[in-house]
Amino acid sequence: MKKCWILLGSALLWISAAYAQNEVPPYVPETDQAVLKQLDEWQDWKLGIIMHWGPYSQWGVVESWSICPEDEDWTQRKPYGIPYYDYLKKYEAMGKTFNPVHFDPEKWAKAAKDAGMKYLVFTTKHHDGFCMFDTKQTDYRITAPDGAFSKDPRANIAKGVFDAFRKEGIHAGAYFSKPDWHSEYYWWNYFPPKDRNVNYDLQKYPDRWNQFKQYTYKQIEELMTGYGKLEILWLDGGWVRPLKQQTKESLSWSKMPPQDQDIDMASIATMARSHQPGLIVVDRSVHGPYENYRTPEQQIPEKPLDYPWETCMTMGGSWSYVPGDKYKPVNVLVHNLVDIVAKGGNYLLNVAPGPDGSLDEAAYTTMQGIGEWMRINGRAIYGTRAVAPYKDGKVCFTRQKDGSVYAIYLLDENEALPAQISFKGLQPVKGAHLQLLGSEKKLMWKTSDAGVVVEIPASLRGGGFKHAVAIRISNVEKV
CATH class of the missing domain: 3.20.20.80 (Glycosidases)
Structure with missing residues (x-):
């Protein structure tokens, strides 16, 4: 019986020490x-x-x-x-x-x-x-x-x-x-x-x-x-x-x-x-x-x-x-x-x-x-890495190794593309080229109190895009 208590005591001491450790080393x-x-x-x-x-x-x-x-x-x-x-x-x-x-x-x-x-x-x-x-x-x-x-x-x-x-x-x-x-x-x-x-x-x-x-x-x-x-x-x-x-x-x-x-x-x-x-x-x-x-x-x-x-x-x-x-x-x-x-x-x-x-x-x-x-x-998606900030509202960001950034707008189920997509946190460089993946059209953009505002042409808003759309930004200001 004494041996059992010694073993149990040792185990309890170990457990106490382990519980005190950082939960995520x-x-x-x-x-x-x-x-x-x-x-x-x-x-x-x-x-x-x-x-x-x-x-x-x-x-x-x-x-x-x-x-x-x-x-x-x-x-x-x-x-x-x-x-x-x-x-x-x-x-x-x-x-x-x-x-x-x-x-x-x-x-x-x-x-x-x-x-x-x-x-x-x-x-x-x-x-x-x-x-x-x-x-x-x-x-x-x-x-x-x-x-x-x-x-x-x-x-x-x-x-x-x-x-x-x-x-x-x-x-x-x-x-x-x-x-x-x-x-x-x-x-x-x-x-x-x-x-x-x-x-x-x-x-x-x-x-x-x-x-x-x-x-x-x-x-x-x-x-x-x-x-x-x-x-x-x-x-x-x-x-x-x-x-x-x-x-x-x-x-x-x-x-x-x-x-x-x-x-x-x-x-x-x-x-x-x-x-x-x-x-x-x-x-x-x-x-x-x-x-x-x-x-x-x-x-x-x-x-x-x-x-x-x-x-x-x-x-x-x-x-x-x-x-x-x-x-x-x-x-x-x-x-x-x-x-x-x-x-x-x-x-x-x-x-x-x-x-x-x-x-x-x-x-x-x-x-x-x-x-x-x-x-x-x-x-x-492929080959990208995280960029700060990684998200603003319904827009998520990814970064390619060539310096380009993608702003990915999350569409609700059956949601049509809005006339404008805006986000804060990342700023395209002056003269940056913006393009919606799935289209060859160059997108117009501007800055405002809402941050970066990207105009989505009417011709694209009925294009059958589903789930999310990705806008390629050729280059952004350093943050």
């Missing part, structure tokens, strides 16, 4: 020149697609989380009251029946390209541990001999996805979950899981944790060596981190005293970059040297951030496939994109295939709508 800049070059190019891409997909799509349930004994209110097992291990057995059996016969990554890739998406992040493994690639470390994979899809020549799904998207000129990145709730080295079946964290005492069973570290290392090495050029390693499951990097937020994810879930990111990053030079590593929410950019989830920061970042957000209402999911209007997605880019970020939009490998028709029509807007206004 400073961004740690990368020093590898190849990575810095890749990161700068990534910031030019602006719009990407992430795809959550796995056997869970057969039930239309949230990805992985229904087997985790926490957050029961939103990941409730069905039927209600089913014993946990009965549910887990049924859930994991879906790996054998997963048979996406309509898997068509070429169609997905074409739709993403037409939408103006420049990069892909694909879920090679989510927290439940099911691998969408041909790993040799476990039989819990899409290519397992007893799997329904294993005899299909397209069975190595991740490879098919990466190849199809790269063929369309889209940069490829791999999502990989650090925790693995199927692995006996993470959730050892000798103990029941308590929450999302490792379920055994790492100090008491260090060899088991070392086996998990090796398992993780080997799986990531498989991805880095057998799947062509990968430019992003997008690691999820930020509670798997060294004890010294715990924060108030990450401590809240555990019902037990915190453990040192260090998987040796230094070795993983070194290995990965030895195979993929310049690889961007995104150790999500673990603020340190292996978080090359940050990833606010389902939210847009209130103001520009002074480090690389990306908002990851669902195009519909769910990360995983849900029958009849409601997709966000194109107007909302375009406004989000403009807001994010004006603040210096990238926008990573999630699309979830169904159990047969098909995408919802609404996903295609939504991407088509985004693409129609991007084909006209992409010059105001």
Whole structure:
């Protein structure tokens, strides 16, 4: 009993110290020149697609989380009251029946390209541990001999996805979950899981944790060596981190005293970059040297951030496939994109295939709508950086590397172009050329108490512009 109290006291002291820390530690800049070059190019891409997909799509349930004994209110097992291990057995059996016969990554890739998406992040493994690639470390994979899809020549799904998207000129990145709730080295079946964290005492069973570290290392090495050029390693499951990097937020994810879930990111990053030079590593929410950019989830920061970042957000209402999911209007997605880019970020939009490998028709029509807007206004988005001020009222600003600035006016749904667009904060130089993207007409402008006032000719106001319009300003006064 005395030993238990000592251990608990030490844990409480650690928690108190961690709570006193700054909740958002400073961004740690990368020093590898190849990575810095890749990161700068990534910031030019602006719009990407992430795809959550796995056997869970057969039930239309949230990805992985229904087997985790926490957050029961939103990941409730069905039927209600089913014993946990009965549910887990049924859930994991879906790996054998997963048979996406309509898997068509070429169609997905074409739709993403037409939408103006420049990069892909694909879920090679989510927290439940099911691998969408041909790993040799476990039989819990899409290519397992007893799997329904294993005899299909397209069975190595991740490879098919990466190849199809790269063929369309889209940069490829791999999502990989650090925790693995199927692995006996993470959730050892000798103990029941308590929450999302490792379920055994790492100090008491260090060899088991070392086996998990090796398992993780080997799986990531498989991805880095057998799947062509990968430019992003997008690691999820930020509670798997060294004890010294715990924060108030990450401590809240555990019902037990915190453990040192260090998987040796230094070795993983070194290995990965030895195979993929310049690889961007995104150790999500673990603020340190292996978080090359940050990833606010389902939210847009209130103001520009002074480090690389990306908002990851669902195009519909769910990360995983849900029958009849409601997709966000194109107007909302375009406004989000403009807001994010004006603040210096990238926008990573999630699309979830169904159990047969098909995408919802609404996903295609939504991407088509985004693409129609991007084909006209992409010059105001791609390759830009934030400029101060980033916004004035309904006008957002972006800056190209040649010194030109774009004033992007956000149109409400079904709003026609106004006769004038005005903004404050940025001043065109005398004689600056202003042009509305999608038109060759030179726009007249003046200054007034309202700031810069741009005249929109009547001939353009009936031109069918939707969602937002971008005005290119050839040069602005220094601010």
